[in-house]
Amino acid sequence: MKNTLLEIKNLKITYNSKDNTVEAVKGISFNVNKGETLGIIGESGSGKSSIAMAITSLLDNKAKISGEIIYNGIDITKLSEKEKNKYRWNKIAIVFQNRLEVLNPVLTIKEQIEETLKEHTNFSKEKIKNKIQSLLNMVGLDEIWINRYPHELSGGMRQKVLIAMAIACDPELLILDEPTCALDPISRNQIINLLKNIQSKNKFSMIIISHEISTIIKITSNIEVLYKGYILEEGLTKEVIKNPMHPYTRGLINSSPEVNPYHDLWGIPSNIKNKKNNGCVFYERCNQSIDKCFNNIPILEYVSLERKVACNRGGIVTVLEAKNINKNYKLKNKLIKACKNCNIDLKSGEIIALIGQSGSGKTTLANIISGYLKQDSGIVLFEGNKINKYEAIRQKKGIQMVFQDPFSSINENFTVENAIKEPLDILKIEKEEKRKDSVIKVLKNVQLPTDNEFINKKIYTLSGGQRQRIAIARSLIMEPKVLIADEISSMLDPSTKANILRLLKELQNKNGFSMIYITHDLTIARKIANRIFIMNDGEIIENGISTDIFNNPKCNFTKTLLKEGLFETI
Ligand code: SF4
Structure with missing residues (x-):
């Protein structure tokens, strides 16, 4: 040329x-x-x-x-x-x-x-x-x-x-x-x-x-x-930094304090899987690899007009999509529109925060996305496939939800071991003798003791922070690709809250799952989320990259929410 x-x-x-x-x-x-x-x-x-x-x-x-x-x-x-x-x-x-x-x-x-x-x-x-x-x-x-x-x-x-x-x-x-x-x-x-x-x-x-x-x-x-000697992404600098399309590029950018001034920084994990391969050079660290990646070296090719990516999946994939979700409730002849034409999407390895006041429809939307609740209209796709009822929460590598209240979300008469392995028992996943190993593994992940004395303790003897860790462990035992955390720290004291959040972010970074973090706490959302969805009165009124929403909100409601929410923290 x-x-x-x-x-x-x-x-x-x-x-x-x-x-x-x-x-x-x-x-x-x-x-x-x-x-x-x-x-x-x-x-x-x-x-x-x-x-x-x-x-x-x-x-x-x-x-x-x-x-x-x-x-x-x-x-x-x-x-x-x-x-x-x-x-x-x-x-x-x-x-x-x-x-x-x-x-x-x-x-x-x-x-x-x-x-x-x-x-x-x-x-x-x-x-x-x-x-x-x-x-x-x-x-x-x-x-x-x-x-x-x-x-x-x-x-x-x-x-x-x-x-x-x-x-x-x-x-x-x-x-x-x-x-x-x-x-x-x-x-x-x-x-x-x-x-x-x-x-x-x-x-x-x-x-x-x-x-x-x-x-x-x-x-x-x-x-x-x-x-490692390969070009994995190429494009216009501003576009690539704002919207990286290769998991490696995103990892590099997420590790940059200048781009993420409010985030705790987590580098790209060195090895998610310990398998040497002849395919994609990023395979061992990639959270969205498929079998093809083990042997197939991806070619750097155009994915849009000025962007090239070397990835067998065409770059970072969308794991979850909710399209045009509507949900109404009837309360004493009054129609409550809990979700009004809501659209939400979640990429592999991404954290989005769903922010709104109490009663804004966040939890209803989360329950629909995970399959606990049926929408009146609209569609939810998990890895491109329509979700039928409880399908996604009843499979390994599906969707899991951690609820707000650690005291009522787990049967408190269960032992630690039984509470954590209950999903495996109910769904008859893994052989009985292997389930205990899985319990030990996730207990280690959530930084709780693994000795017999602890795993035989009854849930009612545990503190709120320990119960929330058990709730997270219960979800992790299903190795979810998507974790929905619904106000999980709102009932915890500040120190326990900080520990739980740090743990969750660490697990997300290490295991590579995607997360929807539902909260009304703006400071926490700013700390952990890549993108923000603002919900008000059943509608998603604004969404975008976290720094854009916090630095330059478009909707008046978001502006007020940020002013009040961030002011409160000073
Ligand atoms: S999805 Fe496959 S090809 Fe793409 S970055 Fe991950 S391991 Fe490499």
């Missing part, structure tokens, strides 16, 4: 050593257009830095490259070392991660930049002197630092020196590896603004490699999401 500066085609990078071979990059392709800033994100070990080193032809002899790196129509992987040298720094420059050892400790700032210019240009002494001056001006570094050594400079200043060195030969493509890593917020913003300003003057393209999502949002227009 005419506007394309760099084309990476099926790039593979393998490191060979005596003992083993590591494939760091496994056949990736992407383009960088002229003047564009592309972001590459991914956890450590995803192959980001290897790609940068390959583009700048700086990989050492142990690395073997295949595929093409086409720069302005020329495949630079096919060039001789001498020819590659003409591209390095003059056309393609790199700013390495800002560590003290990147700069030569025995050279002053002036000497460092001078060395770069001497090596890659044939400028006269006078021209070099002037160029150093103009570069320092450009990066906003005061002249007083020119004869200082790297260790005398702050992290932000050293980053400016590295940028000055990289742009010394006026490259057309600038690659920056973690440009704002370890900088304080003021220095970080200075570097971001500096890069934007220099780019608008010099018109170069940039590739920004970073694990700092805030830097990526502020400076890049497009993004590649990398995991």
Whole structure:
């Protein structure tokens, strides 16, 4: 394409050593257009830095490259070392991660930049002197630092020196590896603004490699999401951050404090299942894998106009959908419209909060969704299939509900063991002798004792917090894909409430189930939910991404609710 500066085609990078071979990059392709800033994100070990080193032809002899790196129509992987040298720094420059050892400790700032210019240009002494001056001006570094050594400079200043060195030969493509890593917020913003300003003057393209999502949002227009050498998602930065479509991308974004200022942060669990596979690289950590994923490597392909995703299921799937739900009650000749044309959807691994005042219809809707109550009209789909009555709550990997009142939701004359395994007993799931093992497993999950004394205790001897944990364990024993938690902390004291919520979020993160959290407590909703649904008088009046709803509510009712609800907490 005419506007394309760099084309990476099926790039593979393998490191060979005596003992083993590591494939760091496994056949990736992407383009960088002229003047564009592309972001590459991914956890450590995803192959980001290897790609940068390959583009700048700086990989050492142990690395073997295949595929093409086409720069302005020329495949630079096919060039001789001498020819590659003409591209390095003059056309393609790199700013390495800002560590003290990147700069030569025995050279002053002036000497460092001078060395770069001497090596890659044939400028006269006078021209070099002037160029150093103009570069320092450009990066906003005061002249007083020119004869200082790297260790005398702050992290932000050293980053400016590295940028000055990289742009010394006026490259057309600038690659920056973690440009704002370890900088304080003021220095970080200075570097971001500096890069934007220099780019608008010099018109170069940039590739920004970073694990700092805030830097990526502020400076890049497009993004590649990398995991273990594969691109798993690609698209416009703002769209991808707002609406990630691959479970891995969502995990990365959910781990970012800048994007989720109110959430407790939970990283992507390292292994949900302990099965090595030959298929999807994210299989072991994925909460929505299917059998096909075990052997089938997904291809990065378009799922919408400007979005590509590598997933056998086309990206994050919708597990639950309630469409046009209506439910009326008759009370002494009076018609109560508990649900009015309600629509709700829940994605795999997602938490949504259903917020509303008492009597707004939340619990009715939850009971309909789980199959406890029949709607007058409308349809509920679980994994794409219509739910018939109790079907979804009577199966493993279905829907489970934890109720508000831990005192009345469990028969208090049961022992702990019998209360937890009751669903398995009733539905005759698992062999009798295996059920006790399952009880022990879920008791561990909800952080309760597993000794005989405890599991033989009667429920009525337990505290409210312990009973609520038992209620959660009872649900978990069915390994639900969807857990509906109906005001589960409202009857608990603040400390027990905090412990239960933390436990629930931890379990959700670890087990990967989706959750509908029903509450009137806005602060809790803000803390745990990805999306919010606001319900009033039987209607869902507003829904959206949690930060959007809290920062920019549209409906007057939501505005009032937030004002009152959040004010109460101050
Ligand atoms: S659903 Fe399958 S292909 Fe998609 S990310 Fe999960 S494991 Fe990979």
